[in-house]
Amino acid sequence: MTPEQRVAELGIILPDVPKPRWAYAPWVRSGDLVFVAGQIATEDGRVLHPGKLGREVDVEHGREAARGCAISALAVVRQAAGSLDHVARVVKLTVFVASAEGFGDQPAVANGASELLRDVFGDAGLGARSAVGVAELPLGACVEAEFVFEVRGRV
Amino acid sequence: MTPEQRVAELGIILPDVPKPRWAYAPWVRSGDLVFVAGQIATEDGRVLHPGKLGREVDVEHGREAARGCAISALAVVRQAAGSLDHVARVVKLTVFVASAEGFGDQPAVANGASELLRDVFGDAGLGARSAVGVAELPLGACVEAEFVFEVRGRV
Amino acid sequence: MTPEQRVAELGIILPDVPKPRWAYAPWVRSGDLVFVAGQIATEDGRVLHPGKLGREVDVEHGREAARGCAISALAVVRQAAGSLDHVARVVKLTVFVASAEGFGDQPAVANGASELLRDVFGDAGLGARSAVGVAELPLGACVEAEFVFEVRGRV
DSSP states (O other): OOHHHHHHHTTOOOOOOOOOSSSSBSEEEETTEEEEEEEOOEETTEESSOSOBTTTBOHHHHHHHHHHHHHHHHHHHHHHHSSGGGEEEEEEEEEEEEBOTTOOOHHHHHHHHHHHHHHHHGGGGOOEEEEEEESBOGGGOSEEEEEEEEEOSOO | OOHHHHHHHTTOOOOOOOOOSSSSBSEEEETTEEEEEEEEOEETTEESSOSOBTTTBOHHHHHHHHHHHHHHHHHHHHHHHSSGGGEEEEEEEEEEEEBOTTOOOHHHHHHHHHHHHHHHHGGGGOOEEEEEEESBOGGGOSEEEEEEEEEOSOO | OOHHHHHHHTTOOOOOOOOOSSSSBSEEEETTEEEEEEEEOEETTEESSOSOBTTTBOHHHHHHHHHHHHHHHHHHHHHHHSSGGGEEEEEEEEEEEEBOTTOOOHHHHHHHHHHHHHHHHGGGGOOEEEEEEESBOGGGOSEEEEEEEEEOSOO
């Protein structure tokens, strides 16, 4: 199965890529690399699971938010590459987890993004990853994640 | 107008690139990508607007600091590329905003950097961006930003 | 002397690269760039110097942890490139320092990583660097660092 087929089989509907409200781009391609801007997870136009891990947000909800970031990134890289089937691999993801004092399980949260990418791309979905705990995220989001993909062929 | 002409028209004097006091480089070029080290904004040798957003520093001052980071990055990439006119585009910027509890307007702060880059490079200045809220920054700075540029031709 | 010889002369034994417990890769190569996942320093299977700078952990211990991150990264990039002698240069490092309120000396901590890379690779070890202070890190680590290397030739 191709990545596009896997996304369909998983029942995932990729969202529209919103035009950034500010002076940046949702993605930039340079050579075969596509850099995707930091994504936060939203639902019906609202931030999904606002708050901090270790306080308002538990690990399971944090994982859902991280998965939502990865789904948004799929929509962006599909726009960049024309199709998810033109993605050669996930290169890098950085997962910023809003963390209350003493919360140290950022990797479990980040897995929500990593596992989605593996489910879609197989071994090519296993990127180099960092997961860190930050103080605050835009709009009170509990997770923000950025991604680098390698794509094949022309845009 | 070229980027160098736009910088001049904006009345921006690019600072000297200080030699790093520690064991790192202000920039590294690999292929067509120039990775610029994290920049903080200074004025007369002192950190501009120290403190945290949502506490000592308001959004307007945070934007000024972010703009200062971008101006420092222009100085660095000019050194790397020989001229800003050899910059093909801004690829990526990551804006770390020192954030007090409850501050969620990192994107408005980061706009200080993004808008300067757009003013200098036009659409080629729109990079993929992440903006996150961190606990503390070097020397008490309120913003630190790092940049990836794509450049043309030989150094 | 080559990097492999310098590592030996420094008496550094590179650790085994653990298989990630989660759905990510310790490194990904794309073109000549090797992206290394975020590293934390461990000793005998336990996190080295857990806690935050400016509270439980002093700068000297933070430097040791940062050095440990760089040593882990050397093990990873050796696996990616076959030998440290195939590393063309350090391109980028990002050092996340768990920081208590008011701690602003992230660069001194990050030097533990930077100086090790310089000792091993000479001027080619001077990467573009960011050092930021984050709220929390996985497993209570005081430092996490990620790295981009440029390598030569085939894997």
